[in-house]
Every structure is written in C-alpha cells, then in structure tokens.
Amino acid sequence: MKHTIAITMGDPAGIGPEVVLKALLVDSGLRDERFIVLGDRGVFQRTVRECGIDIEWDVVASPDEIDASSGDRVLVDFDNVPADLPREPTEQGGRASLDYFHAAIDLAMKGSAHAIATAPIHKTALALAGCPHPGHTEILAERTGSADFVMMLAGPTLRVALVTVHVPLRQVFELLTTDRIARTITVTDRGLREFFGIEESRIAVAGLNPHAGESGRFGCEEADIIAPAIERTLREGINCSGPHPPDTIFHNALSGKFDAVVAMYHDQGLIAIKTSCFETAVNITLGLPIVRTSADHGTAYDIAGKGIADCTSMARAIELAGRFACRRRGSG
Amino acid sequence: MKHTIAITMGDPAGIGPEVVLKALLVDSGLRDERFIVLGDRGVFQRTVRECGIDIEWDVVASPDEIDASSGDRVLVDFDNVPADLPREPTEQGGRASLDYFHAAIDLAMKGSAHAIATAPIHKTALALAGCPHPGHTEILAERTGSADFVMMLAGPTLRVALVTVHVPLRQVFELLTTDRIARTITVTDRGLREFFGIEESRIAVAGLNPHAGESGRFGCEEADIIAPAIERTLREGINCSGPHPPDTIFHNALSGKFDAVVAMYHDQGLIAIKTSCFETAVNITLGLPIVRTSADHGTAYDIAGKGIADCTSMARAIELAGRFACRRRGSG
Numbered sequence: 001m002k003h004t005i006a007i008t009m010g011d012p013a014g015i016g017p018e019v020v021l022k023a024l025l026v027d028s029g030l031r032d033e034r035f036i037v038l039g040d041r042g043v044f045q046r047t048v049r050e051c052g053i054d055i056e057w058d059v060v061a062s063p064d065e066i067d068a069s070s071g072d073r074v075l076v077d078f079d080n081v082p083a084d085l086p087r088e089p090t091e092q093g094g095r096a097s098l099d100y101f102h103a104a105i106d107l108a109m110k111g112s113a114h115a116i117a118t119a120p121i122h123k124t125a126l127a128l129a130g131c132p133h134p135g136h137t138e139i140l141a142e143r144t145g146s147a148d149f150v151m152m153l154a155g156p157t158l159r160v161a162l163v164t165v166h167v168p169l170r171q172v173f174e175l176l177t178t179d180r181i182a183r184t185i186t187v188t189d190r191g192l193r194e195f196f197g198i199e200e201s202r203i204a205v206a207g208l209n210p211h212a213g214e215s216g217r218f219g220c221e222e223a224d225i226i227a228p229a230i231e232r233t234l235r236e237g238i239n240c241s242g243p244h245p246p247d248t249i250f251h252n253a254l255s256g257k258f259d260a261v262v263a264m265y266h267d268q269g270l271i272a273i274k275t276s277c278f279e280t281a282v283n284i285t286l287g288l289p290i291v292r293t294s295a296d297h298g299t300a301y302d303i304a305g306k307g308i309a310d311c312t313s314m315a316r317a318i319e320l321a322g323r324f325a326c327r328r329r330g331s332g
Numbered sequence: 333m334k335h336t337i338a339i340t341m342g343d344p345a346g347i348g349p350e351v352v353l354k355a356l357l358v359d360s361g362l363r364d365e366r367f368i369v370l371g372d373r374g375v376f377q378r379t380v381r382e383c384g385i386d387i388e389w390d391v392v393a394s395p396d397e398i399d400a401s402s403g404d405r406v407l408v409d410f411d412n413v414p415a416d417l418p419r420e421p422t423e424q425g426g427r428a429s430l431d432y433f434h435a436a437i438d439l440a441m442k443g444s445a446h447a448i449a450t451a452p453i454h455k456t457a458l459a460l461a462g463c464p465h466p467g468h469t470e471i472l473a474e475r476t477g478s479a480d481f482v483m484m485l486a487g488p489t490l491r492v493a494l495v496t497v498h499v500p501l502r503q504v505f506e507l508l509t510t511d512r513i514a515r516t517i518t519v520t521d522r523g524l525r526e527f528f529g530i531e532e533s534r535i536a537v538a539g540l541n542p543h544a545g546e547s548g549r550f551g552c553e554e555a556d557i558i559a560p561a562i563e564r565t566l567r568e569g570i571n572c573s574g575p576h577p578p579d580t581i582f583h584n585a586l587s588g589k590f591d592a593v594v595a596m597y598h599d600q601g602l603i604a605i606k607t608s609c610f611e612t613a614v615n616i617t618l619g620l621p622i623v624r625t626s627a628d629h630g631t632a633y634d635i636a637g638k639g640i641a642d643c644t645s646m647a648r649a650i651e652l653a654g655r656f657a658c659r660r661r662g663s664g
Binding site for chain 2: 123134165166167168169170173208209210211213214217218219220246247248250251254265266267268270271272273274275276278
C-alpha cells in the first residue's frame, strides 16, 4: 500500500482550496505517495477558474470508493457547500471544514491514510457551526483521545515546540508547571526522533523572563519551575539544556546549535518562527497517534479567489506529512 | 567644529576594548568626524598585542587637553585600571567603566561631544562598584535628569521601541498603562524624525496577547489599555496603528510596511531583533537631551582577548552616532 496522505481543503471561503491545488502541482520529491483530498468539487472548480490553475484527479463521492485502481490524486467530493460562499466566516463554511477534517482523522485512525495535511480553517466559522474548539489541534486531541499533544512549528532552519499556546499572556503563569514543561520536552524529543529521524536530539529550553531571569533579578520561574523540568528530563536521558535567555536562544538554534527550542508561550516561539521562516514554517502536532501537519497561516479571506496566495507552507506541510508517514511506517 | 563622537571603552575586562579598536578601523563613511575614546591606554596596548590590531591616535590625560591641533582620533587615557584585570566582573572594572561613561555624558552635556557610542559594561561589575543601575540607559537617564527615555533597538531593516524593559514578565502587567504606551509612541515618533530623518513615520503598535487578544478571547489589555493609547496619539497627529498580532507584526515591519514597532515587553521586541538582525542591531536611547548609541551585546568575558569578537554592532553604533549627531546639529 502506498503512503497515503489525507489533505483537507480547509474553509471553502478562504485560500485553502487555492493553496491545496497549487501545492499539489509542486514537485514534493515524494515518489510513492497517494494524495486523498477531502473537499468540495464545485469549490475547486471555481478556484480553477478564478486562479487559472488546472489539475487532474479522480473524483469519488466517498472514501470507501477508493481502491487499488484509483489514481495517485483522488478528490473525495463532499458536495456539501455552495461554490459561491461569501469570503467570510459562515456556519456553512465552518461545518464543511469540520466534515473534511473529521473524515481525514477517521481515515488516519483506521489506517487508510498514514498522515494528514490540513489547509486553514477559521475559529469564528467553527464557532458558528457549534464547534467549541479554537482550531485543528484541539479537535484532533479530542477525537483521538490524546492529552499529551504538543504544537510544533517547523521551518527549514528552526523548530519550536510550545508549552502553552492559545491563552492570555497573564494565564501563562498559572499554566506553567514543572510537569507540563517536562512533558513538552519529552514529547518534543520523541517527535524529533519519529518525525525528523533525529536520534540524538539537542533541545534548548527557553526561560520565561528577560535574560532567563538573570539569577532571580528579573523573575524566579526559571529556578522554581523550568530548571527542575530540565533536570528531570536530563535524568531520563534527554539531551536538553537551559533555561536559556529567550532573546538569543532562537538565533543560536537558527545557527545550528539545537534541533528544537521549547518555548514557554505562544508569542515567544511564534515571533521567532514568523520573523525567520515566515512563508516556510509548518505546524505539526506531536504526541498524537496519527501524523498531522498544517499550513502555518490563516484563511486570508481578503485575498481568496485572487490567485495570489502563496502555497509554500501548504506544499511543505504535504511534503513533511509524506516524509513523516514514510519514516513512521518504516520504523513502525 | 567637527562632529565629535565620544566612545567609551566599556568594561576593561570584556570585549569592549577590542570591538572599539576594530570598529575604529572600519570605514564608517563619515568624513567630518572626530572620535574621542574614553578608556585606558594600558588596556588598549594589551588588546593591540593580543588581537594583532594596530591603531594610531593622539593620547591625552584629560578631555581638557583636546584642542584644534588634536587629530581625528584621540584617546583620553584615564590610567585607572591594571592592564591584566581578570576576565570577569570586578569592582575595579565596574568603577573604571563608570568613569569613562560619566566623562562621556559630561562631554555631551556641555556640547564638547555631539553624540556618545558605548561599548558593553557589566551589571555585576557596576553593582560591585556601588552603582545601583542595571545598565547605561538608566545611568544616563539619572545623570541627564530625563524621565521619558525609550530604549530602541535598530537593525538595518527593523526598529523596535520598548514600553517596558528589564523587569520580570509578571510585572509587565502592572507597568503597562495607556500613559506609558502613549509616551513611548510619542518619543518613538520624535526619535524617528530626529535620528533617522523620517518625517512621516509609520509606527506599528504590538498587542500583548496571542493574536492581539483575538477580540478579548485571549486577553483584554489590547482593548482596555493599548487601543486607547493608539487613539490618543493618533489624535496628536502621529501615524500609528494596532494593536497588531505580535507574532506577525515584526515580519510585516521587516518587509518595509512600518518604520518602527512599539513592543510591550523586552522579549517581544528582542526576540524579533535578535532573530533577524543579530550582529547588526544597535541600541539607541531616545528621549534624552543627548544622542547615545550602543553595541547590542554584552562584555563576553569568555572570548575577550582572543581577537575573535565581532565588531559589526559597535561599528554601526559609532556610524549611527555620527549620522545622528550630524542630523541633529544640522537641524538644531
């Protein structure tokens, strides 16, 4: 069986359909893959017209129709949304994007797909459709029953794993515990091995305060919470160091001294990634029973349908999903 | 009278002497400048030997000896420290670096120097010498009686001004007020005009929380504190916008959409600067009666005396001090 990547179209009104089409036309270097796109044929036809892209694929009405005779690019047409949906968050768009994503997860859980690459969805559309989660990662965690997931952003030269993600900065202080940090380090170490083939990873753990607290002068979380987590994971044989000053550690990682940086909060990690690898970073969920990557950008309703969306991140998400699937199956 | 730049040697035991010597040998493109270096001749002689650099300058024992017949490079030899000081923070090193800096400030305050460029000093050495301040900026603010100073980091493609600086992250929440943010925007706007000649500046103001709070979902400081500061400064005719999502605004500024970003806390701004312009960023103090720039790195005791320190930041600090002095005098 070929390595099979399930690709979701994302919110039908956003740039998802466009970046998926464009990304499928980029040569990923993968040679033994089948791509199953979960989306809506009418929306893709509109995108083809608007953006001047053309693509050939087999179209089926359900994943069950895919068999050995199907080609390497298959569209599963959910036929669940009008092609002329307005370019904004809608209940219909939210529900449709959930349909694609749930189907992709189910394919992966039963082994019919070996990895998932997702195009962007929109929180407001999800909420309008009655979904309580802010994004893919949380939906995935719930549907796969996983608690220890970690969000990683991976650019070509920098990988960042986050201890806390979508919470007010004020709330970071109560969420940061030695347990949570140690768990993030452990999941990151395992993810580097499983997904990137890095057997002896070097993990840098960032501090929380300026200059990593400067010996308590600018804060005590480094000594009280972060250092004990590093000591604990070091005892488990994981090669991690820190707490490092947050302002310079990403530069050091970019110059090749570390395989990943564990960041304490959303913007600490994302400012570094988006400043250094804006178009090329991919979002990866570690710690799940299934492999999932994602384009690291939003639905960008304002430029949807204009043919100007950059597909670099989506193409890298698909490529990484393929490589991860291949590595996991090879080692599994 | 030539544009005169006072340059401090910094901590005698750090890389200050080396980067000052090397930077003076870089062609700054400045043609009508005099450089007055405040330091110790014995320490410089040791640096010349250790690092294989040579330089010619006039040596005087006090700034009062400098007159029209002095050359364009003058060393004021304080003769206040042994050349073989250990490569670590010491009381002697701290006191000596304060002597150079105080003299530079006094030269600038009485108009004998038009700008100051400083080499790195060390907080611990300052403390050992009985100085209560963590760094140059605070010493300068006290000695010039200035309250509204703002720390800016300027790389070739990104400028960042900080609302709060050297405090624990936890303390940022109590320090962030509409007044303080509005003042920082105003000082930044004036600084861009005075120092960079940008008459119609475009200032981006960062949010505090992930996605700039996402309409209150991830925090309320954007609506409660930051937006009112932007409204107030807009009414004063300053072209500022925001609060912008912190993770993407620096990328947008790097691509030329803004002249400066006002950051809410140390690492928000410094992660962006150090990830994108590590060796080239210069520290500038805005809002002072005198012009002051500084190399954006520390004393690096561990590599001092080895001849391997990178002088890019110090050279840019001297060059910018020269250009600022020239612009200020021209417009003054």
